[in-house]
Amino acid sequence: MTIPTSRDFVALLPLTVKMDDYSNTEKIFYPSRKLSTQHAPAGFDPSVGDITWYAPWGNVALFYKDFGYSRGLISLGKITSGIEAFTVNGSITVTFELVAE
Template sequence: MKKTVQQILLSLIVSSMFLTACNSRTNEENPSIKENMTIHQNSKQGVTADESNNRNSQDSTLDNEWADTMEDIRIKLTFNNEEVIVNMDDNPTSKDFLSLLPLTLTFEDYAGTEKISYPSNKLSTEEAPSGIDPSVGDFTYYAPWGNLAIFYKDFGYSNGLIKLGKIESGVEKFQDINSDFTVTIEKVD
């Protein structure tokens, strides 16, 4: 009887330690809502991991004029007879994005906070931070999904989010668009 009680107590202690260890996972180990949606989104689009990662190296290489300096690089977003200018950040992901321009993409609303679109190619995440806390007007790339995101409302820290640039003015133009819309993105000379 004493041996049985000891075995039961030992089992309870081991089970308790196991459950405690399972509950103490960090946020990085717990997938966010967006990361959970990645599987759904990719399957909806018929994209495999190999397809999204296999890019022609020529597509991700910028002309030398863009590689030297990014200080004054700006892009123009044209939609619904409106124009918004974005000052681009100097990072490998921004440079990779610039190599794809000009682009015409369809944006949609996501969570009443951002407008998102999926370029045909995933961008480089070389030297990218693990994530950022975006602010209103940030033009970003969400690496886990492979989508661009324009924030028109504040949002919390997101793993995998990379800032590409900041809207100079006119971010409010995105807030009132309730349906999908087409945006032409091009470099400003």
Template sequence: MKIQIIIGANTIEGMLYDNPTARDFTARLPMTMELKDYAGKEKIYTFSNKLSLEKAPSGSEGMTGDITYYAPWGNLAIFYKDHGYASGLVPLGRIENVSKLEELCRASCQVTIEQPSD
């Protein structure tokens, strides 16, 4: 499923995988949130209600461009630098222009994540 991350007047394209956790996230869209920088590698947002972990892997690699859900903390994590394996990290999808995310969203930024209207 295609998504777009809107930062001000800029749009970053992405896609979500077809898994129960990603479907739970999709059901919450559109969402406006404050992304904050974490560890100089990822942008994160903590959900008020956790996402489904049905059929989720025990962990995965956090690679540049990955959209993930970190189950232990209940947060969305979008990686702009490689992180490596993390227990509880569930793949949700990918963004296409990682450098644009890093450029437009320095320390923190407000974004809207939604499905394209087309």
């Protein structure tokens, strides 16, 4: 089952954004609009490569280090290769696009 949060994110794609480093654990950006939290779980335990929506702050986060469970964090998807590009210091420019398998 796809939750509305993921559908809202996919509707923004393709999307090129500047992602800022947060806490040496994740890269974040604020999309042009809030994503739905309808039918979303209370929280999520992200691992390396997870793309998430942090509803309390309204930002998308991509985790390049493991992190613990957080209330308000919703999984949007996962990158399967290239995570090393996110481990650099500072901000990076990223293009999100849907790739059919």
